[in-house]
Amino acid sequence: MKIKLYDHLNKQFGYDMFRIGQEEVITSVLEGKHTLAVLPTGTGKSLCYQLPGYLLKGIVIIVSPLLSLMQDQVEQLKINGEKRVTALNSFLESKERKQIIHSLQNYRFIYTSPEMLTNNEILQKLKQMEISLFVVDEAHCISQWGPDFRPDYLNLSMIRSELKNPTTLALTATATEDVRADIIKHLNLDNVNQLIYSVDRPNIALVVEETTNYNDKVNKLLQFVKQLQKPGIIYFSSKRLTEEMAALLRNNGIAQTAAYHGGMDREQRILIQQQFLHNQLQVICATSAFGMGVNKENIRFVIHFHMPYQLDSYLQEIGRAGRDGKKSIAVLLYSPGDEFLPLQIFENELPSDDQIEQFFLLNKNSNEESLLNLTEIQLRFLTYYQKKYERSEVAKRVKRIRDFRIQYKQKKLNEMVKWVKSTTCRREGILRYFQEQKVTNVKDCCDVCGVHIENYQTYIPENVKGQNENWQLLLKNLLIRGDEK
DNA sequence: CGCAATTATGGTATCATAATTGCGGTGCTATACT
Numbered sequence: 001m002k003i004k005l006y007d008h009l010n011k012q013f014g015y016d017m018f019r020i021g022q023e024e025v026i027t028s029v030l031e032g033k034h035t036l037a038v039l040p041t042g043t044g045k046s047l048c049y050q051l052p053g054y055l056l057k058g059i060v061i062i063v064s065p066l067l068s069l070m071q072d073q074v075e076q077l078k079i080n081g082e083k084r085v086t087a088l089n090s091f092l093e094s095k096e097r098k099q100i101i102h103s104l105q106n107y108r109f110i111y112t113s114p115e116m117l118t119n120n121e122i123l124q125k126l127k128q129m130e131i132s133l134f135v136v137d138e139a140h141c142i143s144q145w146g147p148d149f150r151p152d153y154l155n156l157s158m159i160r161s162e163l164k165n166p167t168t169l170a171l172t173a174t175a176t177e178d179v180r181a182d183i184i185k186h187l188n189l190d191n192v193n194q195l196i197y198s199v200d201r202p203n204i205a206l207v208v209e210e211t212t213n214y215n216d217k218v219n220k221l222l223q224f225v226k227q228l229q230k231p232g233i234i235y236f237s238s239k240r241l242t243e244e245m246a247a248l249l250r251n252n253g254i255a256q257t258a259a260y261h262g263g264m265d266r267e268q269r270i271l272i273q274q275q276f277l278h279n280q281l282q283v284i285c286a287t288s289a290f291g292m293g294v295n296k297e298n299i300r301f302v303i304h305f306h307m308p309y310q311l312d313s314y315l316q317e318i319g320r321a322g323r324d325g326k327k328s329i330a331v332l333l334y335s336p337g338d339e340f341l342p343l344q345i346f347e348n349e350l351p352s353d354d355q356i357e358q359f360f361l362l363n364k365n366s367n368e369e370s371l372l373n374l375t376e377i378q379l380r381f382l383t384y385y386q387k388k389y390e391r392s393e394v395a396k397r398v399k400r401i402r403d404f405r406i407q408y409k410q411k412k413l414n415e416m417v418k419w420v421k422s423t424t425c426r427r428e429g430i431l432r433y434f435q436e437q438k439v440t441n442v443k444d445c446c447d448v449c450g451v452h453i454e455n456y457q458t459y460i461p462e463n464v465k466g467q468n469e470n471w472q473l474l475l476k477n478l479l480i481r482g483d484e485k
Numbered sequence: 486c487g488c489a490a491t492t493a494t495g496g497t498a499t500c501a502t503a504a505t506t507g508c509g510g511t512g513c514t515a516t517a518c519t
Contacts, residue, residue, distance in 0.1 A: 149512075342509090
């Protein structure tokens with residue numbers, strides 16, 4: 001068996017050796033065990049189902065959160081000479097789609113979304129196929145997005161049982177015990193083989209930098225970006241700020257800078273990501289929309305202008321640095337009150353008591369929904385639970401689910417803030433959160449243990465101080481220009 | 486929450502200030518219609 005594995009590794013993928021965890025995951029899957037694998041970023045998770053795909057009889061279904069990820073993976077497999085691969089999603093024209101659905105048995109790998117699988121026509125068709133492996137890529141999305149943002153993620157257990165409980169592999173780079181329990185629950189798996197590897201990335205120094213106010217933060221950001229080795233990513237919680245700050249950086253001599261967020265055209269987003277991957281851009285100012293599936297080895301820094309609402313996301317985002325194993329740095333800029341932005345966002349995203357009550361009083365066939373001024377997310381949240389609980393007291397139950405969800409996010413945010421404000425080793429703090437112990441003694445560990453910042457800087461020939469003085473002027477000009485619009 | 490933008494107010498000009506409102510993140514799919 002072992003020899004066969006290495007044979008295939010070499011023949012299909014051209015590698016001589018497995019990376020950490022890969023062999024264990026593949027063996028587990030081939031033995032028909034449901035497997036939950038937490039493998040650190042950059043260890044080649046896709047191989048964990050692609051190789052078994054060649055050894056098993058039947059179709060491999062891969063549930064992926066993003067269309068762009070599916071397209072990338074399909075392309076990658078095609079480059080490797082695999083023709084029996086497709087992405088079943090809304091990119092397909094209806095003709096194409098019909099054709100593919102009609103000939104599903106001809107494929108070995110089918111990438112798709114939870115939303116597509118919820119479509120009854122597609123599910124019925126898949127039921128007739130022999131499915132050798134059901135893969136959920138980026139499985140933390142079940143827990144992170146399922147309960148509100150993308151409820152179809154919660155349908156996966158129903159889908160799995162419709163497909164007669166195929167061997168399932170859930171893959172992610174970060175998952176605490178709670179999140180793992182959530183994944184297992186929503187996939188309805190029993191006897192799960194959990195293969196958990198350390199989430200620690202010793203080559204990434206962890207720095208939290210306190211700032212006194214907004215201007216001070218902008219100032220510090222500018223200093224860091226000027227001095228740190230590039231390429232790098234800066235995360236913001238606002239689309240508007242990604243664009244404003246990208247302009248500010250460009251005006252300050254960091255020419256190869258661009259913004260990236262979910263409000264941009266799809267084409268524009270792809271262009272920017274490609275330019276970054278090919279070193280035509282040095283700095284990306286982004287919202288959390290940027291990152292999943294960005295396989296760039298040499299990212300040297302990740303700065304957070306705003307912190308995310310949970311350490312899970314923080315680790316995902318900083319984990320994009322230093323995949324080549326070389327020294328990299330994560331800097332989180334904090335100013336007092338920063339935690340109120342995420343708090344506000346998730347306290348308002350779900351429907352209010354009034355909205356819930358009124359929604360369930362509506363006549364389902366009328367179009368009165370529009371009168372409630374619901375956002376798309378609120379409407380989907382309500383519709384999902386309307387279908388799920390078709391009986392009395394729905395409103396009460398939905399309110400309880402909403403409250404529970406808000407409380408959960410508040411708890412997550414509190415843990416994040418506690419970490420930011422703590423005065424003990426940052427690495428230890430993160431690892432404790434992931435139920436791990438710090439084992440290695442890391443040089444340049446964190447701001448608490450001490451970091452030699454010069455290890456992460458580029459040599460700057462000009463007088464930096466002189467340049468720093470006119471940023472305020474530039475910012476002022478920028479803001480004035482903004483006012484005139 | 487905290488800040489910016491918009492609207493309301495007062496008293497009766499064409500404005501200064503107060504009060505209110507809005508904004509702030511992640512993506513799938515389906516369908517109608519220029």
